[in-house]
Amino acid sequence: MVNTQLFQTLRGTLMPTANALNEAGGAAFLPSPKHQLAQLAATGCLNNTFYTKAESQLDTVLSLASEVDPVFVAKTAVYARRAGHMKDMPALLAASLAQRDVGLLTQVFGRVIDNGKMLRNFVQMLRSGAVGRKSLGTRPKKLVQQWLLSATEAQLLNASVGTTPSLADVVKMVHPKPAEAWRAAWFAWLIGRPYDTAALPPLTQSFERYKRDRAAEVPDVPFQMLTALDLDTQAWARIAERGSWQMVRQNLNTFARHGVLALPGVADAVAAKLRDPQAVAKARVLPYQLMAAYTAAGPEVPTVVKEALQDAMELALANVPQFAGRVVVCPDVSGSMGSPVTGYRKGATTAVRCIDVAALVAAAVLRKNADARVLPFETKVVSLQLNPRDSVMTNASKLAAIGGGGTACSAPLALLNQEKARADLVVLVSDNESWADTARGRSTATMQEWAQFKSRNPAARLVCIDIQPCATTQAQERADVLNIGGFSDEVFTLLALYAAGGLGADHWVGVIEETAI
Missing domain, CATH: 3.40.50.410 (von Willebrand factor, type A domain)
Structure with a gap:
C-alpha cells in the first residue's frame, strides 16, 4: 500500500519545496539573485549581525552583483540610496560598477554619491581592493573630481568631517584642478599647503577668524569643526540654532549637557525645528532614528522637545x-x-x-x-x-x-x-x-x-x-x-x-x- 504520509492529496495551490537553510539552520526559500540583491541592498549594513558576519555579507553582495545584469545593479544602487536611505550598500554597488560597467556608473553616480560622506565611502571601497581594483581608474577619478569641482563651500566643509579616507586624502589622490580662486585656496587650506587667506570663501574665513578670536561670530560650519575649541553656552546655542535637522536630532543630550536647552526660548525653537514638516521631509529621516532619539533623550531634555520628536514621528510615518x-x-x-x-x-x-x-x-x-x-x-x-x-x-x-x-x-x-x-x-x-x-x-x-x-x-x-x-x-x-x-x-x-x-x-x-x- 502506498505511503499516504509521503503522497498526501493536496488541497489548494501546490506546496513549494524549501530549497535552502537559513542562517539559523531552519528550512527556507532562496529567491532569485535579483531579489536577494535587492533584499541585501535594503537591509545590509556590512557589519556583524546576530547571524551574519560582515565579511560574509560583502562576499554575498559582490557575488550577486556579478551574477545579475549591471543595469539592475545600477537601479538597485539608486533605489537603495534614494528610497531606502541606505549608505554603505549603495556605495558598494556603485564601486562594483566601476569595475564592471563604468558607463552605467557615470549615469547613476550623482544620485548615489550625493554627499561628501558617500564620496568618501565610494573612494575607500574602491581603493581597498574589495571590488577587484585598488585604484580609482580614469573615469571614476574624473567623477570624483567633478564632485569636488562642483560642490558648494558648505558641501565641502561637511565632507571634510570624517576620516578613512579624509577629504584631504581624496583631494591628494585625484588632484582636482579648480578654475575658481576660492576653490583653489580652499583645497590648499584643506591639505595644509600655503594659501591666499583673502581668497578663502566666507564660511572658511569666518572659521579661521573664530579660531583666533572667540569674541567673533560663531561660524556656520559643521559643529564637529568647533567642538575641539573652548565653547561657551551661547556658542553652543548658536550651533543648535543653525544646525541641520539631523544634526539637532542627534545631539539633544549634548545641547542639554551644555545648558543650551535651559536658555530662554531655545527649547521651543529646537522643538519647532524638529516638528517642522518640510524639515522632516528634507532630512529623509528613518522612522527608527526618531525612535532612537526619543528613547535616548535624557532627563535634562525638556518635555517640549521630546513631544516634538513624537510629532516628527507622526510626520515621518505619513505614508x-x-x-x-x-x-x-x-x-x-x-x-x-x-x-x-x-x-x-x-x-x-x-x-x-x-x-x-x-x-x-x-x-x-x-x-x-x-x-x-x-x-x-x-x-x-x-x-x-x-x-x-x-x-x-x-x-x-x-x-x-x-x-x-x-x-x-x-x-x-x-x-x-x-x-x-x-x-x-x-x-x-x-x-x-x-x-x-x-x-x-x-x-x-x-x-x-x-x-x-x-x-x-x-x-x-x-x-x-x-x-x-x-x-x-x-x-x-x-x-x-x-x-x-x-x-x-x-x-x-x-x-x-x-x-x-x-x-x-x-x-x-x-x-x-x-x-x-
Whole structure:
C-alpha cells in the first residue's frame, strides 16, 4: 500500500519545496539573485549581525552583483540610496560598477554619491581592493573630481568631517584642478599647503577668524569643526540654532549637557525645528532614528522637545496606509531580534534593535488601522493588549519590551488557523531566521500554515518584511506573497501598493526594475 504520509492529496495551490537553510539552520526559500540583491541592498549594513558576519555579507553582495545584469545593479544602487536611505550598500554597488560597467556608473553616480560622506565611502571601497581594483581608474577619478569641482563651500566643509579616507586624502589622490580662486585656496587650506587667506570663501574665513578670536561670530560650519575649541553656552546655542535637522536630532543630550536647552526660548525653537514638516521631509529621516532619539533623550531634555520628536514621528510615518478589510500585523519579538538593526560596529553600534524596528512597523500600522490585530511572536504568540489611540512611540515601546525566545514565523498563522480567523492582509516583520517551527513535509511551516489560512481566506495576501541582511525567506514569492526588505518609510509605500493590487508579478524587484537610470 502506498505511503499516504509521503503522497498526501493536496488541497489548494501546490506546496513549494524549501530549497535552502537559513542562517539559523531552519528550512527556507532562496529567491532569485535579483531579489536577494535587492533584499541585501535594503537591509545590509556590512557589519556583524546576530547571524551574519560582515565579511560574509560583502562576499554575498559582490557575488550577486556579478551574477545579475549591471543595469539592475545600477537601479538597485539608486533605489537603495534614494528610497531606502541606505549608505554603505549603495556605495558598494556603485564601486562594483566601476569595475564592471563604468558607463552605467557615470549615469547613476550623482544620485548615489550625493554627499561628501558617500564620496568618501565610494573612494575607500574602491581603493581597498574589495571590488577587484585598488585604484580609482580614469573615469571614476574624473567623477570624483567633478564632485569636488562642483560642490558648494558648505558641501565641502561637511565632507571634510570624517576620516578613512579624509577629504584631504581624496583631494591628494585625484588632484582636482579648480578654475575658481576660492576653490583653489580652499583645497590648499584643506591639505595644509600655503594659501591666499583673502581668497578663502566666507564660511572658511569666518572659521579661521573664530579660531583666533572667540569674541567673533560663531561660524556656520559643521559643529564637529568647533567642538575641539573652548565653547561657551551661547556658542553652543548658536550651533543648535543653525544646525541641520539631523544634526539637532542627534545631539539633544549634548545641547542639554551644555545648558543650551535651559536658555530662554531655545527649547521651543529646537522643538519647532524638529516638528517642522518640510524639515522632516528634507532630512529623509528613518522612522527608527526618531525612535532612537526619543528613547535616548535624557532627563535634562525638556518635555517640549521630546513631544516634538513624537510629532516628527507622526510626520515621518505619513505614508503609512489605511487598509481596506481586516489586517493582522505580526512583529517578531524573539531573542535574535535584540541585536542592533544595523549590526555591530566598534564605537558606532546603534542602540536601536531589530525588535524596535519591528515594533515600530506594527505600532504604525495600528495607528492608521485602529481595528488591526497585533500578534507579537517568538516560538508562540505573546499576548499583549495595545491601545490604537496611543502614540506610535508608546505602543512601539510596549512591543519592544517583550523580547526573548526562539523564532517560529509560522506561529501567528498557526494561531489564526486554530481560531479559524479571517483576514485580508497579514504582515510579518522579522529577521526571517525561523528555526523553532516544525514543517510537516518539504516546505516551510510558514507556507504550510499560509496554505491552510488561504483555504479559508482565498483573497488574502501575505507580506513578509525582512529587517536584517538575509538572502532567504520563509514564504515563497508568488501572487499572494510579497517579500520586501528595509526599515525606511518606503516599506509602507510598497505595502500600500501591494495591498491595493498595484504591484505586478515581479513585486518588489519590479519596483526596482522601474527605477530610472
